Amino acid sequence: MCRVSFTSALARFLEAPSATVAGATVAEALAEIFAQRPALRGYVLDDQGAVRRHVAVYVNGQPLRDRVRLSDPLAPDDEIYVFQALTGG
Amino acid sequence: MSDRIYVGTRKGLFEIARRKGGWDIAAVSFLGDPVSAVLAEPDGTALAALDLGHFGAKLWRRERGGEWREMTAPAFPPKPEDTDDDPHPWSLGKIWIFERGGPEGRLWAGTMPGGLFRSDDGGESWTLNDALWRMPERRRWMGVAGGEQPGISSVLIDPQNSDDIRVGVSTAGVWASTDAGASWRIINEGMYNEYMPPEQRGDPLFQDIHRLAACPARPETIWCQHHNGVFRSEDRGHSWREVTAIRPAKFGFAVAAHPRDPQTAWFVPAIKDERRVAVDAKIVVARTRDGGESFEVLSRGLPQRHAYDLVWRHALAVDATGELLAFGSTTGGFWISEDGGDSWTTIEARLPPIAAVRFAGA
Numbered sequence: 001m002c003r004v005s006f007t008s009a010l011a012r013f014l015e016a017p018s019a020t021v022a023g024a025t026v027a028e029a030l031a032e033i034f035a036q037r038p039a040l041r042g043y044v045l046d047d048q049g050a051v052r053r054h055v056a057v058y059v060n061g062q063p064l065r066d067r068v069r070l071s072d073p074l075a076p077d078d079e080i081y082v083f084q085a086l087t088g089g
Numbered sequence: 090m091s092d093r094i095y096v097g098t099r100k101g102l103f104e105i106a107r108r109k110g111g112w113d114i115a116a117v118s119f120l121g122d123p124v125s126a127v128l129a130e131p132d133g134t135a136l137a138a139l140d141l142g143h144f145g146a147k148l149w150r151r152e153r154g155g156e157w158r159e160m161t162a163p164a165f166p167p168k169p170e171d172t173d174d175d176p177h178p179w180s181l182g183k184i185w186i187f188e189r190g191g192p193e194g195r196l197w198a199g200t201m202p203g204g205l206f207r208s209d210d211g212g213e214s215w216t217l218n219d220a221l222w223r224m225p226e227r228r229r230w231m232g233v234a235g236g237e238q239p240g241i242s243s244v245l246i247d248p249q250n251s252d253d254i255r256v257g258v259s260t261a262g263v264w265a266s267t268d269a270g271a272s273w274r275i276i277n278e279g280m281y282n283e284y285m286p287p288e289q290r291g292d293p294l295f296q297d298i299h300r301l302a303a304c305p306a307r308p309e310t311i312w313c314q315h316h317n318g319v320f321r322s323e324d325r326g327h328s329w330r331e332v333t334a335i336r337p338a339k340f341g342f343a344v345a346a347h348p349r350d351p352q353t354a355w356f357v358p359a360i361k362d363e364r365r366v367a368v369d370a371k372i373v374v375a376r377t378r379d380g381g382e383s384f385e386v387l388s389r390g391l392p393q394r395h396a397y398d399l400v401w402r403h404a405l406a407v408d409a410t411g412e413l414l415a416f417g418s419t420t421g422g423f424w425i426s427e428d429g430g431d432s433w434t435t436i437e438a439r440l441p442p443i444a445a446v447r448f449a450g451a
Contacts, residue, residue, distance in 0.1 A: 009143070012122075013144065039159060043144040047179060048165070048167065048168055048180055052144065052145055055143055084143035084144075
């Protein structure tokens with residue numbers, strides 16, 4: 001099981017609590033969360049399912065390698081963190 | 090006259106309402122978030138599009154007297170594998186304009202990167218207009234200056250025949266459908282784009298349509314604020330003639346058409362590419378009442394000293410009477426006229442940069 005946490009910046013728009021989910025890849029782990037919270041998907045992924053340009057996904061402190069298919073493999077106890085890549089003013 | 094105006098800004102949605110003694114801010118929503126488009130329906134329902142820097146384009150709706158609720162935003166279908174050479178993303182960049190038109194509940198959304206979406210249930214669900222999106226020419230649509238993506242800035246629906254639709258694209262000319270969007274063709278003849286190479290200046294596809302506005306009572310008359318001038322069509326956008334009398338400059342973004350008089354329209358001119366500020370640092374509105382043959386430069390009540398405001402393409406509006414106008418600027422100024430533009434009142438001088446101004450019910 002992996003732990004997935006979301007930036008608190010999302011709280012202005014919708015609930016995005018941390019969750020513990022199964023999944024062999026980052027895509028599978030996030031899919032499990034989005035199945036329960038469909039509205040959250042569009043905040044993290046674009047229309048084609050890739051990570052949004054200004055969103056960052058880290059696995060155990062390292063940036064996600066496959067931002068298009070999110071195929072990075074997961075091991076038990078991995079930690080995924082979803083946060084915003086800073087832009088704007 | 091309308092008594093409520095929706096103002097979408099870089100930092101939230103402001104509702105300006107008529108009160109005893111004048112106009113004032115009655116509500117602020119989405120404070121801190123860019124609002125890229127807004128629509129207020131006659132029944133009091135409002136739609137707001139957010140352009141969140143990190144989290145994408147979002148759509149919210151509020152029933153009369155209710156709370157804002159997030160809806161499912163328009164989304165592009167899965168990108169087919171044979172479209173790798175498509176220069177534009179199959180993902181919603183931002184919602185630029187909402188329009189109502191056709192059967193009850195039908196709405197249109199013009200977006201970046203150039204998708205036209207339709208809803209038949211008041212915005213609950215949206216479908217990409219596949220026919221326009223799959224036109225081969227779309228791959229040659231160009232991004233809006235300062236941005237990477239083409240954008241549909243204007244959607245005109247004939248009030249008498251909602252199958253008749255005109256779409257203005259920045260930068261890809263004017264497109265027409267006479268079958269409610271089932272098929273499209275590019276139609277604008279007579280425009281020219283100065284910044285293109287000579288052999289392409291007159292190509293209908295390379296026209297930068299900043300904004301289209303049709304006279305609702307006479308929809309064959311359409312005005313266009315184009316990147317390099319003002320144009321007018323009297324045949325629903327098929328052919329255009331340049332309106333050379335516009336002053337103090339021919340550049341600008343916004344245009345508003347009178348609801349009944351096809352001879353009357355308003356513009357907010359500015360110095361073009363090289364500077365993009367108000368001419369002589371004075372904010373003025375240019376009004377024609379004779380079909381573009383001549384213009385009055387209206388300045389009473391508007392800043393006439395050290396004003397560097399621009400007015401974006403969706404930030405000038407006229408209500409159904411033709412007497413009440415409002416516009417907002419990149420510097421956060423917001424002005425109202427209740428006499429067709431003869432005189433103006435500063436309602437706010439320090440709002441966030443204004444992208445969209447919309448009267449309730451318009």
